[in-house]
Amino acid sequence: MGRIGADVKFRDGGCRLAETPIMAAETLARLGFGGILVRTIDEAFPTLDEGDIEAFGRMTDTLGMFVRMxxxxxNPYMTAELPRVRILGEGSYLAGMQRxxxxxxxxxxxxxWTAVGGFKPDLATPFCFDRFRTDVTWPQQxxxxxxxxxxxxxxxxxxxxRLNIETHEEITTHxxxxxVEDHGSDIVGVCFDPANLPVRGEAVLPGARRVAPFVHLTHLRDIIMARTDAGISRFLMPAGDGQIDWDALLGVFAAREDVDLLVEGVGGTRAEMILQPDDDFWRAAHPDLDADEISELTELADRQAERAAAGIGPDLAALRTNGDVDGEYREFLTRSLAALKLRLHAVTPLAD
Structure with a gap:
């Protein structure tokens, strides 16, 4: 473990770093990153043009960067939301994925990389999460x-x-x-995003240990948990600026040579997501919920309230303030990179 890259999302012909995948890789290299995860190859290369993809591969080789795609x-219940994949398969979503x-x-x-669901910011909690769709149950999904x-x-x-399914905001580590166990670890693994675990009521370190043997990709960012009128909210922070114990977390994966670290950035928002552990409906949707892990998350929220009251941490209003999208995105990446590099020098593997 030790190579650090960044995740980039291409939409409408570009991403927050550059217009093309090659330019994004060059920018990341200048910022000090050693690799790139192109979140969706079909968005970065809409026609899957082999010449463009080959040119991207040559450039990343020249830059000495590792590549993940x-x-x-x-999730078949949300594939209608991704018509471009069906187009690539000439009418078949399956064929598009196989291609x-x-x-x-x-x-x-x-x-x-892959994931099971998505987040619908225009819908109220909890229906903004695909886990709570009303047209189909989560077990059916x-x-x-x-x-x-x-x-x-x-x-x-x-x-x-191998498909590495993200610990996304709709699914639990359990x-x-x-x-993975149902299909075999040769074709199914995990993309570990520690910041999403609390959204499903899971504490970061216990969740990391559950999936650690199957992790091959990562999405790294920090969290702040804060109490709100609706429940407890998770806010995203650059690695090292929040409440995750990074020495302990990196220690879970320190012995793994096949795990690369990838920073997923945000800009202009802290991507607030709400969990409602005191709500019976919400709890019933999480059959694997652990009381000790919920207690750990509520303690983080209480600790944040104390720090905000003392003036040594951001209050709820500050966490909800939107800023410059592109500037904050770059700062999120570079601050995370610096923090991860610092901690990698000192981290040691944790005993099982």
């Missing part, structure tokens, strides 16, 4: 996702590619582990 979502998997396999980009993975399995094994 994302291939979109695997991207083969493309990644040929180029040796064998650890790919997991069952359909599992069936879709099974359809992808022959292509994944033939190409030597559910991810079951998906």
């Amino acid at each position: 994302g291939i979109g979502k695997i 991207m998997i083969r493309l990644c396999g040929v180029r040796g980009w064998t650890e790919v 997991l069952e359909a996702t599992s069936a879709f993975i099974e359809k992808l399995a022959p292509t994944l094994r033939a190409e030597g590619v 559910e991810l582990v079951r998906l």
Whole structure:
């Protein structure tokens, strides 16, 4: 462990760093990053033009950067929200995914990102999370996702590619582990994002230990937990600026040579997401909920309130203040990079 890259999202022909994937890689290299995760290859290269992809690969090789790719979502109940993948498959979402998997396999980009759901910011909590869709239950979504993975399995094994499902805001580590165990760790792994665990009522270190054997990608950012009128909110911070014990967290993965660190940045917002552990409806939707982990999260929120009252930490209003999108995004990346580099020198593997 030790190589540090950054995750970039391409939408409408560009990302917050640059207009093209090559320019984004060059910018990240100038900022000091050693790798890049292109979140969705179909957004970065809308027609999957082999010449453009080959040129990107040559440039990252020249820069000495490692490359990881994302291939979109695997929950059939939300694939209608991603029509571009179906277009790539000439009418078949499955064929579109298989096409991207083969493309990644040929180029040796064998650890790919994916996720099960998404976040709908225009909807009220908890219905903004796909876990709480009202047209289909969450267990039905997991069952359909599992069936879709099974359809992808022959292509994944033939190409030597592994799906790394993110600890996204709609799914728990318990559910991810079951998906890995059901399909085999050769084709299913985990992209570990510590900042999303609290949204599902999970504490960071216990959750990290649950998925650690299956982690091959990471999305790294820090958190601040704060009490609000609606419950407890999670806010994103650059690594080292929040409440995560990074020495302990990195220690979970320190012995793993195959885990690269990737920073996922935000800008102009702290991406507030609400958990409601005191709400019966919310609790019923989390059958694996652990009381000790909920207590740990509430303690973090109480600690934040004390720091804010003492004037040594941001209050709720400050956490909710929107700023400059592009400037804050770059600062988020560079602050996280500096903090991670500092901690990597001192971290030691934790005992099992």
